[in-house]
Amino acid sequence: MAETVLSMARSMLGGAISKAASAAAEEMSLLMGVRKDIWFIKDELATMQAFLEAAEAMKEKDMLLKVWAEQVRDLSYNIEDCLGEFMVHVASQSLSRKLMKLKDRHRIAIQIRDLKSRVEEVSSRNTRYNLIKTESSRTIDQADSYMEDVRNHSASNLDEAELVGFSKPKSELIKLMDVNNTQDDLAKVICVVGMGGLGKTTLARKIYESKEDIVKRFDCCAWITVSQSFFKMDMLKDMIKQLLGGESLKKCLSELGGKALRVEDLAKFLVEELKDQRYFVVLDDLWTIDAWSWIKYIVFPSSNKKGSRIVVTTRDLGVANQITLESLIYHLEPLELVDATNLLLRKSRKTHEDMKKVENFKDILERLVKKCGHLPLALLTIGGILATRKIAEWGLVYNQLPSELETNISLQAMRRIVTLSYNHLPSHLKSCFLYLSIFPEDFEIKRSLVERWIAEEFVRAKDGMHIQDVGISYFIELINRSMIQPSKLNIEGSIKSCRVHDIMRDVMISIAKEENFVCLAGDDVTSAEDSFRHVAYQGSKCQNIGIDWSHSNGVRIPKGFSNLKVLHVLEVVDVKRTSSKAIKELGDLMRLSKLRLVTAGATQQKCKILCEAIEKLSALLSLRVEAGNWISSFGKLDWLHFVSSPPPHMKSLKLNGFLGEMPDWIGSLMHLVSIHLEASKLKGGKTMELLGTLPNLMLLGFHRYAFAGEKLVFAEGAFQNLRKLDFDRSMELKEVRFEEGTSPRIEKIQFRVCRLESGIIGVKHLPKLNEIAIGYLGEVAKLGALHGEVNAHPNHPVLLLECHWSHHDLGDVVHRSTTSVQSGGAMEGEESSLHPDFAVAGECSSSQAVAVTPEGGRSDS
Structure with missing residues (x-):
C-alpha cells in the first residue's frame, strides 16, 4: 500500500515538474517575443513624441493632420501605460514570480502585440493620405523659433499689485467707499465691474492692503473669493476665522453641544457676533445674484449701523445693478496708453531706450498695445511671449493677435489671446500647463507641483542640472509668461505657490479636454473616458474622497x-x-x-x-x-x-x-x-x-516647548542675517532681550501662547524692524515701555495686539488715543502672502486685534 502511494506521489510530482517546465519554456518563449515587440514600440513611442511636437505648430492649419495627431497621441498614451505595466509585472520580477503570474504575462503580451499592430496601421495611414509634409516657410509657431535663453533671466515676478496705472482707480474707489462717514450708516456695498483681465481683483486687493487708509478704520476684515461655485459651509467657516478669530469656530461648535454642524448655525453665530462690529469685507469674483442674495441675507446683520463696507468684484454689470445703487458702481476701464505701454515694456524686459535704438520699435509697440486693448492681463500675457523673442520677431506676434480686441473687448477675444499664449509655449511646458486643470477653481497650488510633474515625466533632465531645478525653472517660466500668477513667497523671496486666472483656466480646461489630457468629473464623458490621460474629481463629487495622513507615521x-x-x-x-x-x-x-x-x-x-x-x-x-x-x-x-x-x-x-x-x-x-x-x-x-x-x-x-529657559538674549554681533523670529507656545519664557548690535536685519517678531512676565526689551536696537505681533494667548508685561520704544523707533514699526490693550500690563505710558483697531495679519511661519488672505489667529475678549502705532504714525505692516 505504501509503495502504491509513493508511486502515485512520484507520478504527480513528475507531472507537476513537467507542467512547470513546459510553462517555463512557454513563458521564456513568450517573453523573448514580447521583448522584441517592446523594443519596437519603445522606438515608435520616441518617434511619436517627436512627431507630436512638430505637428503642434501645423495641426491648426491642417484638419487631416489634426485628426491623425489625435490618433497618434492616444496611441502614445496607451503605449506609455503598457510599458509601465510591463515594467511592474515582467521586467522587475524574478522568474518564479513570472511563473506565478503567467496569466498577467499573456495579457500584457497580447496587449503589446495589439499596440504594435495599431502602430503599423497608423503608419500606413500616413502613407495613404500623405499627412506629413515639409513646409518651405517657417512660421513663428515652430518650436525652433523660441529663444530659450530665459534661463539667463531671473523671474521678473511682476506682482499684479504693483501694476502701473492703478493709482487713480485706487483713489477713486476709496472716495466712493467714503470710509470716514460712520454716523448711523448702514453697510454700504460698492461694486467694481469689468471684464476678466482688467484687474478688478488687483484693484480690490490694493484697497484691502491699504492699512493706512482703509483697514485700520474697521474692527475686522475679510477677503472672500466667491467664484462660480462655492460651498456655503466652507465660506462661512472662512468668514468666521477671518472676521472673528481662529478660535471663534471652536467656540461656535462648543455652543452647539455636540449637535451636527449646519449652515444655519454658522450663519446665526456670525450675524450675532457682527451686529456691533464695523467690518470690511471684499467678495471677490461674484457671478450670480443668487449667490449675493444668500450671502447678504444669511451672513450680514441688517441691524448693523456701524458704517461697515462691502466691496464686490464682478464681471456682470447686470448683477452689480441688482446689488447696489448705480452711483456705487465703479467701472474699471482699460489702462491709459502711457501706462499700458510701460506695462508691456516691463513684462517684455525692454526699456524706453530700446525704443530709441531700434528702428520702428516704437511703432510696433504702439500697435501691440492697441491690439491688446490696453488690458492688463492681455499685456502681461503677450509681454511674456515677447520676452522670449527678438524685437525683429515682434511683428510676427502682432499679426497673430485677434483683431477683435481693437474694436470689441470681448471675453472671446481674450480667450483667443490666452489660446495664442498656450500655442506659443515650448512643448515641454504645454503638458505642465494643462496638468494644472486638475486643480479646482481659485485653488492655491503649491510649488511641490513640480514633484508631480517629475513623477508624470513632464520634466526632462538636462546635463549638469538637478531634475528638481529643471522642474522649478518650468514653474518660473510659466510665471514669467503670465500663464500662472504668483501667490505666496517664502522668507528668501522665492515663489512658494501660484494661482491660475479664471480665463486662463477656462482655456486650459478646454484644450485639456480636446486633447484627452484631463477629464474633469461632471464633464459629459461616457465610453471615451478611458482615453483620458487624467481624470480629476472636484467639488461636491469628491467631498468624501481623500486620505488623511495627519495621524500617519509614514x-x-x-x-x-x-x-x-x-x-x-x-x-x-x-x-x-x-x-x-x-x-x-x-x-x-x-x-x-x-x-x-x-x-x-x-x-x-x-x-x-x-x-x-x-x-x-x-x-x-x-x-x-x-x-x-x-x-x-x-x-x-x-x-x-x-x-x-x-x-x-x-x-x-x-x-x-x-x-x-x-x-x-x-x-x-x-x-x-x-x-x-x-x-x-x-x-x-x-x-x-x-x-x-x-x-x-x-x-x-x-514652537511648542522648543525653548526651556526663562530668558532669551540676542547678543551683540549675533544673527546678522535674521529676518523673522517666531515664538509659539514657549511657556517657560519670561523675557526676550535684544542687545545693541544684534540682528540688524530683523523685520518681524511674533509671539503666540506665551506669557512674557519681564517683557520684550531692546527693540530700539533693531534698525529694520517693521512689525511686532502679539498673537493668540500672548501676554506681554511692561507693554507701556515696549510701546515707548516702538514710538521712538526711526523705522516706525507697528505693534499688533491680537487681544485688547486691557489684556496686557500697559503701565501708564500708552494712551488709548494712540491705538487703532485692526484685524491681525496671517501668521504663517515662513510664508508671506501675495494674495489677500488675512485671518485673525485667535480670539480674545474683544475678538479683535489692536494696532498700536506712534502718534500720527502709519500702521502699514
Whole structure:
C-alpha cells in the first residue's frame, strides 16, 4: 500500500515538474517575443513624441493632420501605460514570480502585440493620405523659433499689485467707499465691474492692503473669493476665522453641544457676533445674484449701523445693478496708453531706450498695445511671449493677435489671446500647463507641483542640472509668461505657490479636454473616458474622497531602495518600521535633496545607523525629523548628537522632539536659511551661541516647548542675517532681550501662547524692524515701555495686539488715543502672502486685534 502511494506521489510530482517546465519554456518563449515587440514600440513611442511636437505648430492649419495627431497621441498614451505595466509585472520580477503570474504575462503580451499592430496601421495611414509634409516657410509657431535663453533671466515676478496705472482707480474707489462717514450708516456695498483681465481683483486687493487708509478704520476684515461655485459651509467657516478669530469656530461648535454642524448655525453665530462690529469685507469674483442674495441675507446683520463696507468684484454689470445703487458702481476701464505701454515694456524686459535704438520699435509697440486693448492681463500675457523673442520677431506676434480686441473687448477675444499664449509655449511646458486643470477653481497650488510633474515625466533632465531645478525653472517660466500668477513667497523671496486666472483656466480646461489630457468629473464623458490621460474629481463629487495622513507615521522603505540613484525627494519614512539595512541604504541616495523622517519608537541602534546615513547625503537641502506628534507623547531626538559631519549645503531644518542641548554640528550649517524647533526643551546659552553664528539664517522658529529657559538674549554681533523670529507656545519664557548690535536685519517678531512676565526689551536696537505681533494667548508685561520704544523707533514699526490693550500690563505710558483697531495679519511661519488672505489667529475678549502705532504714525505692516 505504501509503495502504491509513493508511486502515485512520484507520478504527480513528475507531472507537476513537467507542467512547470513546459510553462517555463512557454513563458521564456513568450517573453523573448514580447521583448522584441517592446523594443519596437519603445522606438515608435520616441518617434511619436517627436512627431507630436512638430505637428503642434501645423495641426491648426491642417484638419487631416489634426485628426491623425489625435490618433497618434492616444496611441502614445496607451503605449506609455503598457510599458509601465510591463515594467511592474515582467521586467522587475524574478522568474518564479513570472511563473506565478503567467496569466498577467499573456495579457500584457497580447496587449503589446495589439499596440504594435495599431502602430503599423497608423503608419500606413500616413502613407495613404500623405499627412506629413515639409513646409518651405517657417512660421513663428515652430518650436525652433523660441529663444530659450530665459534661463539667463531671473523671474521678473511682476506682482499684479504693483501694476502701473492703478493709482487713480485706487483713489477713486476709496472716495466712493467714503470710509470716514460712520454716523448711523448702514453697510454700504460698492461694486467694481469689468471684464476678466482688467484687474478688478488687483484693484480690490490694493484697497484691502491699504492699512493706512482703509483697514485700520474697521474692527475686522475679510477677503472672500466667491467664484462660480462655492460651498456655503466652507465660506462661512472662512468668514468666521477671518472676521472673528481662529478660535471663534471652536467656540461656535462648543455652543452647539455636540449637535451636527449646519449652515444655519454658522450663519446665526456670525450675524450675532457682527451686529456691533464695523467690518470690511471684499467678495471677490461674484457671478450670480443668487449667490449675493444668500450671502447678504444669511451672513450680514441688517441691524448693523456701524458704517461697515462691502466691496464686490464682478464681471456682470447686470448683477452689480441688482446689488447696489448705480452711483456705487465703479467701472474699471482699460489702462491709459502711457501706462499700458510701460506695462508691456516691463513684462517684455525692454526699456524706453530700446525704443530709441531700434528702428520702428516704437511703432510696433504702439500697435501691440492697441491690439491688446490696453488690458492688463492681455499685456502681461503677450509681454511674456515677447520676452522670449527678438524685437525683429515682434511683428510676427502682432499679426497673430485677434483683431477683435481693437474694436470689441470681448471675453472671446481674450480667450483667443490666452489660446495664442498656450500655442506659443515650448512643448515641454504645454503638458505642465494643462496638468494644472486638475486643480479646482481659485485653488492655491503649491510649488511641490513640480514633484508631480517629475513623477508624470513632464520634466526632462538636462546635463549638469538637478531634475528638481529643471522642474522649478518650468514653474518660473510659466510665471514669467503670465500663464500662472504668483501667490505666496517664502522668507528668501522665492515663489512658494501660484494661482491660475479664471480665463486662463477656462482655456486650459478646454484644450485639456480636446486633447484627452484631463477629464474633469461632471464633464459629459461616457465610453471615451478611458482615453483620458487624467481624470480629476472636484467639488461636491469628491467631498468624501481623500486620505488623511495627519495621524500617519509614514511608510516603511524596503531593502534595495538604494537602487533609486536619481531619487530627489523622500517623505515620509517611518524609521521604526524600516529595517536597519534599508536605513543604511539611505546614505547611498547621493542625489536626495529633501528628506522627512518619523523616528517615534525607533531603537537607539537604528537611530545611530540613521545618523551615519544622513552624513553621506551631500546633496541634501531640506531635512525634517519628527519624534512625536500631537497624538503621541513627545519623543527624543538626542541621538542627533551622534551626527559628526552634516550635509554641507542644507538650507532648511525642522526638528520635532527632545534635544536638551543644541547639537554642535548645527553651527557648521553655513547655508542654513530656516530652522524650526519643536518640543526640543533647549537652554539659552549654547543654543543662541550656535544659531547666532549662522551667516545665512533668515527665519528662526521656536514652537511648542522648543525653548526651556526663562530668558532669551540676542547678543551683540549675533544673527546678522535674521529676518523673522517666531515664538509659539514657549511657556517657560519670561523675557526676550535684544542687545545693541544684534540682528540688524530683523523685520518681524511674533509671539503666540506665551506669557512674557519681564517683557520684550531692546527693540530700539533693531534698525529694520517693521512689525511686532502679539498673537493668540500672548501676554506681554511692561507693554507701556515696549510701546515707548516702538514710538521712538526711526523705522516706525507697528505693534499688533491680537487681544485688547486691557489684556496686557500697559503701565501708564500708552494712551488709548494712540491705538487703532485692526484685524491681525496671517501668521504663517515662513510664508508671506501675495494674495489677500488675512485671518485673525485667535480670539480674545474683544475678538479683535489692536494696532498700536506712534502718534500720527502709519500702521502699514
